[in-house]
Amino acid sequence: MVTVLDAAPSMAPLFVRAALTPRGRGGDLPGTRLARRGVTVDAAEVAGYARVCRFPLADALPVTFPHVLTFPLQVALMSDRAFPLALPGLVHVRNRVDVLRPVGLGEALDLEVWAERFAVHPRGATVDLCASVSAGGAEVWRGRSTYLARGARAPEGAPASVLDVTAGDLPPGTIRWRVPGDAGRRYARVSGDVNPIHLSGSTARAFGFPRAIAHGMWVKARALAALSGRLPDALIVDVGFRRPLLLPSTVRLATAGVDGGWDLAVRSATSGADHLVGTVRPL
Structure with a gap:
């Protein structure tokens, strides 16, 4: 099921909600996907990001900037009570981005995120938060962030983590x-x-x-x-x-x-x- 949001979620309230609801979670990963359509980026925001990360200004987005666009959707997914792991304490242990082509500064982008690969780790369990960015109906960027939840347990029969x-x-x-x-x-x-x-x-x-x-x-x-x-x-x-x-x-x-x-x-x-x-x- 894909839920399309009209705007990016505000992350501060999501972190607060996640901090207040860490207990009582469990089960498998939700099948929900969160999405936004026709997103355009603000040139000033990209410039600010480039300045902090030391990227030069260019007509294409910095290769990691689409993560900034998709991350609020991932936080919304992880902070929901249907997500089996408590967001506070999750440790980002691996990140992969695939840039299929440079993404232009003025392009309208479609964003979609989901969770997969609930896996067993010697110190707990890991989960992958995935993201896809498309322009003109074609995927142009994808990301995969792997998080470790120390002390958590993956479902019976889950695969081993590959980190x-x-x-x-x-x-x-x-x-x-x-x-x-x-x-x-x-x-x-x-x-x-x-x-x-x-x-x-x-x-x-x-x-x-x-x-x-x-x-x-x-x-x-x-x-x-x-x-x-x-x-x-x-x-x-x-x-x-x-x-x-x-x-x-x-x-x-x-x-x-x-x-x-x-x-x-x-x-x-x-x-x-x-x-x-x-x-x-x-x-």
């Missing part, structure tokens, strides 16, 4: 970023993702983190922005989020050209531990 994203041998990385303490709030303003674990130390500590952590999708976007001008027009970007990036921090970006694309990692500048590991390949 590993590996890159080849990478150099230590010479590009250094100083990620400021307000990076989560800055990204929240341009993405609408107001998950409290990203906004302040006090709200992050309520969910078990010692400090606020950077949005995984900001880390991914920032890494791709560093490769602007060297990415294929049609591509697959698949990343695993290995460790939370506590704010503030200093990180290094390591890259290597592979098969017309890239292997990459975002690493702690002090310990060398990987926060993100991923691959970029032509589609």
Whole structure:
């Protein structure tokens, strides 16, 4: 069943509702799909997103920007009582986007999201939140975000999670970023993702983190922005989020050209531990 919404849901009330209704969930994933039709993006909003993520301004959307359009629909799906996992505490562990072609700034877009692949993980259960973006009746972008619910149980007979994203041998990385303490709030303003674990130390500590952590999708976007001008027009970007990036921090970006694309990692500048590991390949 597809439910078409007239406007993007406001995410702050959805996060509040999810925080108030974590108990009593269970069962299988709902078959509901949420959609919006004929969505056009505001050029100023895209410019703000590009500025925070360091993408250059262009006639095409940044490759990760459609996630910003579809994410409110995914949050609406996850915050509904029919969704079997509690949204507070879900950890984004993997994200893949397929860009079938560059998406023009002025195109009217149709968005659709759904949940699938309820799977068993050694630390709980995972679920994939999927998104499809179409223009003129043809799909132009798709995304898949995998979330881990620690301590949760998948239904009987569920498959095992597939989370590993590996890159080849990478150099230590010479590009250094100083990620400021307000990076989560800055990204929240341009993405609408107001998950409290990203906004302040006090709200992050309520969910078990010692400090606020950077949005995984900001880390991914920032890494791709560093490769602007060297990415294929049609591509697959698949990343695993290995460790939370506590704010503030200093990180290094390591890259290597592979098969017309890239292997990459975002690493702690002090310990060398990987926060993100991923691959970029032509589609």
